[in-house]
Amino acid sequence: MCGETCPDVFELSDGRFAVIGAERTAKVQEEHPELRELDAREIIVVVDRWTLIYAKPFIPDH
Numbered sequence: 001m002c003g004e005t006c007p008d009v010f011e012l013s014d015g016r017f018a019v020i021g022a023e024r025t026a027k028v029q030e031e032h033p034e035l036r037e038l039d040a041r042e043i044i045v046v047v048d049r050w051t052l053i054y055a056k057p058f059i060p061d062h
Contacts, residue, residue: 007047009055017059021047 007021025044029035038044 007051019045021045
């Protein structure tokens with residue numbers, strides 16, 4: 001929506017949520033070795049705090 005590489009959170013038609021953010025797997029794993037091992041299909045995506053706070057009212061509690 002911002003015309004650049006803005007992070008975003010949106011609900012899919014099946015009720016799951018998708019997150020658009022910066023791929024930072026190697027950097028986060030290096031900085032946080034205590035994190036669990038990722039599945040081969042998983043990556044770590046970083047989304048800024050403001051994006052999640054803004055999205056919170058649109059995410060149902062159940």
